[in-house]
Amino acid sequence: MSFSEIWKEIGLELKGRSCIRTMSQLITMDSEPSSVAPNHVYGETLWYAGYTASRHEKRVAEHLAQRGVEHFLPLYETIHRWNNGRHRVKLPLFPGYIFVRIALRDRLRVIEVPGFVRLVGFSSLPCPLPEIEINKMMEALSTGVLAEPYPYLTEGTRVEISGGPLQGITGVLLRCQKRHWVVISVDLIMRSMVVEVEAGDVVPAPTSRFSGAQNGGWA
Numbered sequence: 001m002s003f004s005e006i007w008k009e010i011g012l013e014l015k016g017r018s019c020i021r022t023m024s025q026l027i028t029m030d031s032e033p034s035s036v037a038p039n040h041v042y043g044e045t046l047w048y049a050g051y052t053a054s055r056h057e058k059r060v061a062e063h064l065a066q067r068g069v070e071h072f073l074p075l076y077e078t079i080h081r082w083n084n085g086r087h088r089v090k091l092p093l094f095p096g097y098i099f100v101r102i103a104l105r106d107r108l109r110v111i112e113v114p115g116f117v118r119l120v121g122f123s124s125l126p127c128p129l130p131e132i133e134i135n136k137m138m139e140a141l142s143t144g145v146l147a148e149p150y151p152y153l154t155e156g157t158r159v160e161i162s163g164g165p166l167q168g169i170t171g172v173l174l175r176c177q178k179r180h181w182v183v184i185s186v187d188l189i190m191r192s193m194v195v196e197v198e199a200g201d202v203v204p205a206p207t208s209r210f211s212g213a214q215n216g217g218w219a
Contacts, residue, residue, distance in 0.1 A: 041104060042103060042104040042105040043103050043104075045101060045102060045103045046101065046102075046128035046129075046131070047072075047099055047100070047101050047128060047129045047130075047131055047134045048099070048100055048101075048102065048119050048120070048121075048126050048127070048128055048129065049097055049098075049099055049119070049120040049127075049129060049186070049189045050097065050098050050099070050100050050110060050116055050118070050119055050120065051096060051116075051117045051118045051119075051120055051189075052096055052098055052115055052116055053115045053116075053117060054095075054096065055095075056114075056115030056116075057073055057092045057095070057096070057097070057098055058073065059114070059115050060073075060098055060113055060114075060116050061073045061098060063113040063115070063116075064098075064100065064110065064113060067109055067113070069100060069101075069102060069109055069110060070100065070101040070102070071098055071099060071101070072098070072099040072100075072101075072134060072137075072138055073092060073099070074092065074093035074094060074099075074137060074138075074141055074147075074193070075090040075091060075092060075093060075141070076090065076091060076093050076147050076149070076193075077089070077090050078090075078148070093148070093149055093191075094149070094186065094189060094193070095149070097120075097189050097191065098116075099129065099134060100119075101134075104126060107119065107126075120188055120189055127188055129186070129188065132168075133169065136165065136166055136167075136168070136169060137166075137184075139165050140164075140165035140195070145164075145165055145166065145195055145196075146195060146196045147193050147194065148194060149191075149192075149194075150183050150192045150193055150194035151192065152185055152190050152191055152192045157172060157173045158170060158171075158172065158173075158204070158205040159171060159172070159173040159182060159202040159203065159204060159205050160203050160204070160205040161182060161197060161201055161202055162201055162203045163198065163200070163201035164197065164198070164201050166182075166184070166195065166197070167201075169182075169184055170184075170205045171184040171185065172185075174194065179196060180196070180198070180199045180202065181194045181195065181196055181197065182194070182195055182197050182202060
């Protein structure tokens with residue numbers, strides 16, 4: 001894996017809730033992958049990010065469940081105010097995206113789902129995500145880890161979570177008074193979320209210099 005960014009250690013502060021920014025550019029692929037991909041990739045079951053129509057994430061998840069396609073739609077709980085009062089609702093952590101675990105040879109089962117737009121990748125080929133990272137995020141959210149959307153960050157103070165459900169994940173450390181937060185980013189889809197962590201559960205991450213194009217790993 002290679003990244004184009006050179007991470008710099010700078011001070012950051014959490015100044016309150018923020019919605020995920022709108023992506024200015026998105027590299028996606030059409031329904032037919034490039035023929036230059038190794039043949040074994042098409043038969044291997046891997047996690048991929050899928051781009052959905054606006055506000056169709058839950059509907060896409062329902063269709064995938066009906067088709068028996070393994071998928072993951074990260075949600076967070078928030079309060080919305082309507083005319084009839086305040087209500088708790090669950091919204092996508094990464095609006096416009098859903099994760100699917102498929103073999104590329106079975107991609108039509110996903111691409112044909114109403115509201116599903118494209119698999120995300122580079123050079124006309126879907127880019128798989130690390131399975132261990134998806135599993136850790138699923139486990140963390142299922143255990144009640146506080147999470148909410150956060151603007152995608154490309155540089156900041158790098159830390160590694162050393163304890164809890166997200167152990168081993170690296171991200172950007174933020175502080176708000178006595179509370180500690182870590183911004184975890186998915187480079188492939190250019191989206192981030194922020195999770196609350198114990199101060200003793202983060203350690204400095206090694207600073208490395210990378211060159212080349214991004215390949216969609218976790219930030």
